[in-house]
Amino acid sequence: MRKKQLRLVVAFHTTAGAMAAEQLCRKQELEGRLISVPRSVTSDCGIAWSAPPELRSTLETRFQEAGIDAAGYYELLL
Amino acid sequence: MKQQTWFREHGMILLTGVIVGIAAIVLTACGNPKNMGFCIACFERDIAGALGLHSADKVQYIRPEIIGIVLGAAITAAAAKEFRAKAGSSPACRFVLGMFVMIGALVFLGCPLRMVIRLGGGDLTAVSALLGFVVGILAGVVFLRKGFSLGRAYPVPQGEGLILPGVMVVLLMLLVAVPGVLRFSEAGPGSMRAFWVISLLAGLAVGALAQRSRLCMAGGIRDAFMLHDFTLLSGFLAIWITITIGNLILGNYDLSAVSQPIAHSQHLWSFLGMALAGWGSILLGGCPLRQLILAGEGNGDSAVTVFGMIVGAAVSHNFGLAGAADSVAENGTYVVGGIGKAGMIAVVFGFVVLLVISLTHLPRKEQA
Numbered sequence: 001m002r003k004k005q006l007r008l009v010v011a012f013h014t015t016a017g018a019m020a021a022e023q024l025c026r027k028q029e030l031e032g033r034l035i036s037v038p039r040s041v042t043s044d045c046g047i048a049w050s051a052p053p054e055l056r057s058t059l060e061t062r063f064q065e066a067g068i069d070a071a072g073y074y075e076l077l078l
Numbered sequence: 079m080k081q082q083t084w085f086r087e088h089g090m091i092l093l094t095g096v097i098v099g100i101a102a103i104v105l106t107a108c109g110n111p112k113n114m115g116f117c118i119a120c121f122e123r124d125i126a127g128a129l130g131l132h133s134a135d136k137v138q139y140i141r142p143e144i145i146g147i148v149l150g151a152a153i154t155a156a157a158a159k160e161f162r163a164k165a166g167s168s169p170a171c172r173f174v175l176g177m178f179v180m181i182g183a184l185v186f187l188g189c190p191l192r193m194v195i196r197l198g199g200g201d202l203t204a205v206s207a208l209l210g211f212v213v214g215i216l217a218g219v220v221f222l223r224k225g226f227s228l229g230r231a232y233p234v235p236q237g238e239g240l241i242l243p244g245v246m247v248v249l250l251m252l253l254v255a256v257p258g259v260l261r262f263s264e265a266g267p268g269s270m271r272a273f274w275v276i277s278l279l280a281g282l283a284v285g286a287l288a289q290r291s292r293l294c295m296a297g298g299i300r301d302a303f304m305l306h307d308f309t310l311l312s313g314f315l316a317i318w319i320t321i322t323i324g325n326l327i328l329g330n331y332d333l334s335a336v337s338q339p340i341a342h343s344q345h346l347w348s349f350l351g352m353a354l355a356g357w358g359s360i361l362l363g364g365c366p367l368r369q370l371i372l373a374g375e376g377n378g379d380s381a382v383t384v385f386g387m388i389v390g391a392a393v394s395h396n397f398g399l400a401g402a403a404d405s406v407a408e409n410g411t412y413v414v415g416g417i418g419k420a421g422m423i424a425v426v427f428g429f430v431v432l433l434v435i436s437l438t439h440l441p442r443k444e445q446a
Contacts, residue, residue, distance in 0.1 A: 014167075015363070016227030016441065036307045039087070043160045043375060045292045045310065045364065069230070 004077040008056050010049040010063070011041055011071040018047040020068050028062065030055060041074050050078065091309055094287040095316025101280040102195050102317075103324035105143070108272035112330070112339035113199040115321075116143060116284070117192035118366035119183035120340075122384070123391035123400075124268050125249070128260045131392035134400075136266025140253040142274045144370065145246040146281020151289040151374025152243040153282075158290075163239025165378030168228035171435055172379050175358045176386025177393065178428040179366060182354030184391065184400040185347055185417050185425055186210075187340055189366045190295035190359070193352065194314060196341060198321025200333035203341045203348060210349035211356040215299045218360025218436075222304070225441040226361065231379055239376025242384060250278070267340055285374060294368040296359035336412065340403045344416030347401070347425065351417075354428045361436065399424040 012018045018034060025032050032051030037044060051059060053075050063070050102115025114120060120137070127138030155161040183189045186207045188196060193211065196204040218226075252260060253274060263269040271277065287293070291313060298311035325331040335343065342348070359365045362383055364372060369387070372380035394400040402415035417425075 013230035014227045015222050016225045017230075019223060019225050020441075034305055036301050036305055036309065039090075039292060043155065043158075043289065043292065045294055045297045045368070047305065 006053055007076055007078045008051045008053045008059070009035070009038060009041060009074045009076050009078070010051070010059060011037055011074070012046065012048065013069055013071050015047050017068055017070070018049060020066070021049045021063060021070075024062060024066050024068065025049070025051070025059075030058065030062070035078075038074075038076055038078065040076065041072070088309060088312060090287075090291040091293060091313040092316045094291040094293045095313040096320045097287055098191075098284050098293070099198070099317045099320025099324060101284055102321060103328070105272045105277060105280055106330075107328070108276050109270055110272050110277075111267045111270040113196045113201060114188075114192060114267065114340060115195060117188050117195070118144070118370065119180055119189035119387070119391070120187075120192060120267065122180070122366070122388050123184060123395070124263075126388045126391040127268060127395070128262065130261055131388070132395035134395040135261075136263050137268045137395070138261040138263045139268045139271055140249050140260055141271075142250065142253065142277035143281040143284075145250050146278045146283075147285035147288070147367070147370045148243055148246045148374040150282035150285025151371040152285075152376075154286040154289045155375040160289075161239065161376045163234050163236045163376040163378065164231040165234045165238055166229070167231040167379045168439070169379055169382045171228055171439070172362060172383045173386035173389075174431065175362050175435065176369070176383040177390030178431055179355045179358035179362065180387040180390030181394050181399055181424050181428055182351040182358065183366065184394040185351030185421055186355070187342060187401045187403065190352070190355065191317070191365070191367050194295065194317050195321055196338070198318050199325050199338070200322075200331045201338040201341055202333065202335035203338055203343055203345065206345035206349040207352040210352035211295075212299055213349075214353035214356025214358075215296055215360050216303060217353070217357045219300055219304055221436040221440070222300075222360065226436055226439050227441075228361070228439055231377065234378060236376070238378045241378065242373040242381035285371065288367060288371050289375065293371075295365040296356060297364055297368065299356075300360055337404065337406070342401050342404050342415035344401070344414065347417050347422065350425050351401070354425055354432065357432050358428075361432065397424070
């Protein structure tokens, strides 16, 4: 069984927010990928951005600068 | 720091799929139409008929399964402190999308859940619908990737989130206390029903479990293609496998493309109907079942979508858009059912409407 790793999960209010986050991170070469929002975060079945936890402050700043409205930042073992 | 357990990730969705499958088999054994233990589209159509919104006398009944699903989701969400009243995400567009999801589903004669139930009964006429559903979802995914959004929902007073659960309580009271004010089919699918308590309990169980697991027919396929995440899809497959096994055990499995219960052999239009339903479901963020669950959790936009689906059902029957089942004439000739010209025009018009909504909700160039 795959060993769980600590990840930063960024949830968004809309799927479009997650898409914009992916586009921005790809452009700025920030590590991460889209995932289905973990059930422990929300009962919504949306899409989230998963990244290494050390990128938290960078992502918070970059998303804010780009006008991407994150619904929350969570650290989870995934 | 929260940890994802295996059961939270996969066990709950598999359990939900199995329970939904068992509930569908039990409901059919107790009186619901064959291969229609559950069907969100058909049951909302029956509710529309019972309220007099259409006059197709064979499809009129207040289906307690729908009431149970919404109330089951509401109770579980409240118990888990997940009941959150929110709304404001393009409600008018959602109403129209709900209408066309319903029109597409009734062209095929079933929602995505009934499509899986029909496949589990060996109904090969549902294969073209499954293909269409996948193609519709892929069309929706293309627009999601381009940034399609109906906008975010905002917190609203609790009363807004209680609208659909409240409507369901009223429907239950009407069914139990004053059934005389409602219309009930005396023949056809609407007359085939399990005892209302059994239907209500099955709906409550499915609603509660679907709220916990986020079961969604459209979301499963979307996640598989977009994210290579098969968690939600496993619930879809669990229903299919459970129903297949149940039908094999009970001797109800009939692997065939002819004479299937409440089904037609116009494969192209089954394909296109479910493509319309799949595309619309992705734009809405969930299949018809999921809309009921979200409305139960307090989402006013999903409640509006459900109202749109009920109106879509009424429109389907008032304007002759819904599919007719294949049948056998008195002289023994097999009569292929399906839809007429009006239904075909409605499906094509539905694609145009979905395209317009998709294009007009993409980010403007300066936002992209």
